[in-house]
Amino acid sequence: MSVTPTVVVHGGAGFVAPERRPERERACAAAARMGLEAMREGGSALDAVTTAVAALEDDPLFNAGHGAALTYDGEVELDASLMDGGSLRSGAVAALPPFDHPIRIARAVLEEGEHVFYVAHGAARFAWDHGFAPAAPDALVTEGARARLAAALRDDGAKPWAGGTVGAVALDASGHLAAATSTGGTVAKRAGRVGDSPVIGAGTYADDKLGACSVTGDGEAALRQLTALLACLAVAGGELPEDAAKRVLEALEREFGGLAGLILLGPKGEVGVGFRTQTMSHAIAREGKGITTGH
Ligand code: ASP
Numbered sequence: 001m002s003v004t005p006t007v008v009v010h011g012g013a014g015f016v017a018p019e020r021r022p023e024r025e026r027a028c029a030a031a032a033r034m035g036l037e038a039m040r041e042g043g044s045a046l047d048a049v050t051t052a053v054a055a056l057e058d059d060p061l062f063n064a065g066h067g068a069a070l071t072y073d074g075e076v077e078l079d080a081s082l083m084d085g086g087s088l089r090s091g092a093v094a095a096l097p098p099f100d101h102p103i104r105i106a107r108a109v110l111e112e113g114e115h116v117f118y119v120a121h122g123a124a125r126f127a128w129d130h131g132f133a134p135a136a137p138d139a140l141v142t143e144g145a146r147a148r149l150a151a152a153l154r155d156d157g158a159k160p161w162a163g164g165t166v167g168a169v170a171l172d173a174s175g176h177l178a179a180a181t182s183t184g185g186t187v188a189k190r191a192g193r194v195g196d197s198p199v200i201g202a203g204t205y206a207d208d209k210l211g212a213c214s215v216t217g218d219g220e221a222a223l224r225q226l227t228a229l230l231a232c233l234a235v236a237g238g239e240l241p242e243d244a245a246k247r248v249l250e251a252l253e254r255e256f257g258g259l260a261g262l263i264l265l266g267p268k269g270e271v272g273v274g275f276r277t278q279t280m281s282h283a284i285a286r287e288g289k290g291i292t293t294g295h
Contacts, residue, residue: 003171003172003269004171004269004286004287004288004289005040005048005170005171005173005286005287006170006171006269006271006284006285006287007032007035007036007048007049007052007168007170007285008032008168008169008170008263008265008271008273008282008283008284009028009029009032009035009056009263009282009283009285010165010168010214010216010273010280010281010282011024011028011056011062011165011166011282012062012063012162012163012164012166012216012261013163013216013259013260013261013275013276013277013280014161014163014164015163015277015278015279016163016279016281016295021295023061024295025281025282025283025295026293027059027061027281028056028281028283028293029285029293030055031052031053031056031166031168031283032168032283032285033291034051034052034055035048035049035051035168035170035285036048036285036287037051038051039170039172039173040287044084044086044174044176045085045086045171045172045177045206045212046082046084046107046110046178048170048172049082049169049170049178049179049180050107050180052168052170052180053080053103053168054101054104056166056182057100057101057103058100058101060142062164062166063162063163063165063166063183063184063185064078064102064164064165064166064182064183065099065101065102065140065182066139066140066142067140067142067144067145067164067184068141068145068185069145069148069149069162069164069183069185069186069187069189070145070148070184070187071191071193072188072189072190072191074146075097075191076098076140076141076184077095077096077120077184077185077189077192078094078095078096078099078182078183078184079092079102079182079183079184079185079194079198080102080103080180080181080183080197081093081106081117081180081181081198081199081200082106082107082110082180082181083110083178083180083200083204083205083206083212084110084176084178085176085177085178085179085206085208085210085212086174086176086208088207089110089113090110090116091106091107091108091109091110091111091112091116091117092106092109092116092118092198092204093105093106093117093118093126093127093198094117094120094123094198094199095120095193095194096118096119096123096124096127097121097134098134098135098137098140099132099134099135100135100139100140101132103180104132105123105126105127105130106180106182106198108126108130108132109126112130116200117198117200119194120192145162145184148162149187149188152188161186161187161218162184162187164183165181165183165184165216166181167179167181167182167197167204167214167216167263168180169213169214169263169265170212170265171212171265175208175267176208177206177208177211177265178212179204179205179212179228180204181197181203181204181214181215181216182197183195183197183216185197186219195220195223196215196219196220196223196227196228197215197216197219199223200228201226201228202215202225202227202228203215203216203219203227203228205228205229205231205232207232209236209267210232210233210235211231211235211236211264211265211266211267212232212265213229213231213262213263213264213265214262214263215227215231215261216260216262217258217259217262217275217276217277218252218256218257218258220258221256221257221258222252222256222258222260225248225251225252225255227249227252227260227262228262230248230251231245231248231264231272234247235264235266235267240266240270240272241264241266241271242270242271242272242273243272244272245262245264245272245273245274246274248262249261249274249275252276253276259277260276260277261273261274261276261277262274262275263282269286273294280295281293281295282295
């Protein structure tokens, strides 16, 4: 079976003002291109999603790594996960103190394979033990993140929801799928709060036989629905990814009261992009077929 290597990237469900959309779409396109390049150089779908998400973690425009949303106490607590659809291995970290690339730490968790999910101090210890240097205490904190926290604490109607979570799904030439998601979570979240993003089945899922999915949006709702797994199962049940994305997101809103978005890849590279929020920046890159972006 010959498949076209594909990378789909999202930059978070939420609302982005029209004048701010182009720079986010450009960043998503650049990340998707880097994912494709990783596969061109012999990397797997898992390498592609790791590369694409790490690039967006570096970008202060997004709520992941540099630019992460702040907790109620003004701290950074990072969540990230990824899954390899061929081996069905996964790795995740949650409530991780500041490190530049939580997704690379999640990747190290996957590679080591002893456990799947590390949290808080234990996640930091795992990272140190595997050669990751912690970021300086304020290195990931942007003015924008401080302003959003201040607005949320003033309770002036500012939504706690930061938007700007990042994620990627990819298909490589061998037909393997992978998915990854990274976030700072919601603005002014309570210490220790964990949403869907680092939870396999809720925020991230990949299985070569089913599909690959990264979710963004109302994390409490997606945790209850297990949105990423549900979307992949819908594709395996014969729905086109586009239809599956729409149906699962509608069910999330109807049954769990949550607004969200997701990106979904089927086993042959069929793409589904859906969101019930006002915007979700995204990019779709197919080898030899260019890159499309949207919001
Ligand atoms: N789902 C993320 C969380 O709840 C937030 C988001 O995607 O905007 O932490």
